[in-house]
Amino acid sequence: MKKGVIYGILAYFSWGLLPLYWRLFESMPAWEILAHRIVWSLVFVAILVTAAKRWKQLKSVVPNLKSKAAVLLCSIFISCNWFLFIWAVNNGHVIETSLGYYMNPLISVVFAVIFLKERLSAGQWIAILLAGLGVLIMAIQYGTVPWVAISLAISFALYGLAKKIAGLDVxxxxxxxxxxxxxxxxGYLFYIQGSGTGTLSNLSGYSLALLLLSGAATALPLFWFAQAAKLLPLSMVGFIQYIAPTTSLLLAIFIFHEPFAEAQLISFSCIWLALIVYSFVTFRKSKVNKMVTNAA
Structure with missing residues (x-):
């Protein structure tokens, strides 16, 4: 349990600090950062697979069309999520990214109802309605729908859904x-470098080294998260996950000095209340199910 909590905190705190990392490359276009993130992620993951001696298992992990389609969808959804996040961070929308990841668990619940036919209690529906109210308040304040937050929440929820359906090794x-x-x-990196529009050559040695580490910055939190999920009850992982958007929100307000108006506070308060209600109801439901199982 103790190890699981440490892994969970490491994963979500790292994700919460990512805006600081991507801000180091704000002069670089989001597409170029994304391409580097993908390339160096594969390099880092290849090192992990080599160290674990698991290359022989790689082909067998996607044995049928369903698993291949799920992996393809995962790849598309997470790439879209990464691009949106990087673009938002480097264009002054860190508060919206925080809102998106606060919304994500509740969007995932809605998808579970729609696609996996799961049933919700009255308390869980109340939580989802409160979250919807929070988004509506922010939309009224902005005069437009907070599309960055919603897109981040939906893309990551779709990624989680595809992972759940696939049930593959992390x-x-x-x-x-x-x-x-x-x-x-x-191919994109070679193209922009060849056409002279790439910015890699403009980076200092320090910035270049940090960019090469983007693979580790991507893969390590995923590894820590997987370890936490193995060692902890799902309800506890649910509580720990709010470290990430809370950290990002604090960075946005106190480090990046993004405006946080009264309407935004009301909107976030609705989301926070929704998460408290949902977490409480889910935790109580899990406890009751455990007591029933033990009694049986």
Whole structure:
């Protein structure tokens, strides 16, 4: 349990600090950062697979059309999510990214109802309605729908849904996800460098070294998350995951000095209340189910 909590905190705190990391490359276009992230993620994951001696298992992990389609969808959804996040961070929308990842668990629940036919209690529906109210308040304040937050929440929820349906090994499925988009990413980097529009040569040695580490910055939190998920009850992982958007929100307000108006506070308060209600109801439901199982 103790190890699981440490892994969970490491994973979500790392994800929460990512805006600081991507801001180091704000002079670089989001597409170029994404391409580098994909390329160096594959390099780092390949090192992990080699160290674990699991290359022989790579082909067998996607034995049928369903698993191949799921991995392809995972690759598309996570690439879209990464691009949106990088673009948002480097264009002053860190508060919206925070809102998106606060919304993500609740969007995932809605998808579970729609696609996996799961049933919700009255308390869980109330939580989803409160979250919807929070988004509506922010939309009224902005005069437009907070599309960055919603797109981040939906793309990551779709990624989680595809992973759930596939049920594949974490490390090997991540390897396939990066392999699929690697040729496009590498081709794009060669193209922009050849056409003279690439910015890699403009980076200092320090910035270049940090960019090469983007693979580790991507894969390590996923590894820590997988370890936490193995060692902890799902309800506890649910509580720990709010470290990431909370960290990003604090960075946005106190480090990046993004405006946080009264309407945004009301909107976030609705989301926070929704998460408290949902977590409480889910935790109580899990506890009751455990007592019933033990009694049986």
């Amino acid at each position: 490390l090997l499925s991540l390897t396939w996800e990066t392999i699929i988009v690697f040729p496009a990413a590498l």
